[in-house]
Amino acid sequence: MTEVRTRFAPSPTGFMHIGNLRTGLYAYLFARKHNGTFILRIEDTDQERKVEGAEEMVYRTLETAGITYDEGPDKDGGYGPYVQTQRMNLYKEYAEKLVELGGAYYCFCDKERLESLADENGVHTYDKHCRNLSKEEVAKRLANGEPYVIRQKVPENTVSSYTDMVFGEISVDTADIEDGVLLKSDGLPTYNFANVVDDHLMAISHVIRGTEYLSSTPKYNLIYDAFGWERPKYMHLPPIMKDATRKLSKRFGDANFEDFIAKGYLPEAVVNYIALLGWCPKDNREKMTMDEMIEAFDTDGISHSSSIFDEAKMRWLNGEYLKAMTPDEFLKVAKPWIEKGLNGQDFDLAEIANLMQTRVDVLGDIPEKIAFLNEFGDYDLNMYVHQKMKVDLDVAKRAVKVAIDALEDFDDWADEAIKERIKLAAEEAGMKGGQVMFSMRVALSGAPVTPGGAIELAKVLGKEESLRRMRYSLELLTK
């Protein structure tokens, strides 16, 4: 059995959206699952679309996503170089070799002639004009320094087929395959050619990529055949869409991995979620670690149809990760966000983290949830009116007074103790505990909704600040 070698070959032309990342993830999972080798190759031949810094972003993204490669630009495994622009001299040599082998030919047609081939739909198909030039003529024109390209010599009257690991048998009549350009007039390869040569030279056993290549793969296979090389196995992946008709787009920065991390998503949750977009493990599990995914990964579970990216579900999954953490772990990841929300105020971070853990799906939600901690002032008294709690302005005024009186000389500032104290005071005042606590909560926060109740807020705010706020609120209620 030959060694499994897969590769992820992004081109540094922009952001890494989760569709790109997922392709890399699947190639990674497949390699790991089969104790194979996972390779990173940078396909930067399109210098015009190249984006500054995009290559570094690829490394960064893979690193934070926890996708580690065994061979790559900075990890030589003997099959380098791993950056396509550093391999440029190779392709011409192989293209010429292919001409000798009869799988390609020189073409001297100029742009004007090619343009004239367009049909009524504006689609132009090369008419194989130079396919049968004599060796002598080719040599002569080459010697004359005429510009040329090298084209693939696609066999005629046959069908090229292969079996895709997810889509099954794919067959294309060679009549539908153009004699495409392999080597451009500037001596550089087209993607079609570079890809085949690189995959072969890097001994890639399984080519894992998007379905945009599904129907052109027979064409690539013909090149392998012409060289006498062994064809790799193929696994094509359906696209991830932003809605029913549009794919995720790099250009518009859709669903960009790093953006999600910046918004407070956990990398492992994002990776987990995207693994599920287009793949379903046998047992239908949803929350999985990377190791569990490697273990469970199977081509059988890969979907044939495209799927729409749904951030709502990713939020939920992220929340599951957050809730599964220990308080310490959560505090560690939440700390910067809590500090951001506190805006310099000095409160107990662990207490706040405690309140936040079950209340946010994404860490970025924290600052707004705790904004009341540093924004306290005039507020709308109507928020005291609550029918179900049987609280109105009058009740609220009494309740806040009760709470103040109960806590003024109270020093055992712990959750349970404060609660008992308030309940007792409420009873003595002939009120329900809920009435007092509801009013107290509003008096403490000046907010209609808060993460946690009166007791929890009092605990976080501390005695002094709690009393200050309640006194202020009582004044408002008394006006």
Next chain:
RNA sequence: GCCCUCAUGGUCAAGCGGUCAAGACGUCGCCCUCUCACGGCGGAAUCUAGGGUUCGAUUCCCUAUGGGGGUACCA
């Protein structure tokens, strides 16, 4: 135009000839409850259409429709 391909609730999806058509997200309702959340319980919601094949089609075949991809000296 031609070629390849896909089609189960709003979304992700299980299903691979006989099921009351799983599960999850979201949504709605109830319980819990000092607001919000967490948690628990429950509801609504899906096989694109038409032909076949078959005792029986969501499942197999054909066609249509719709979506995606390809058809470049882009990847």
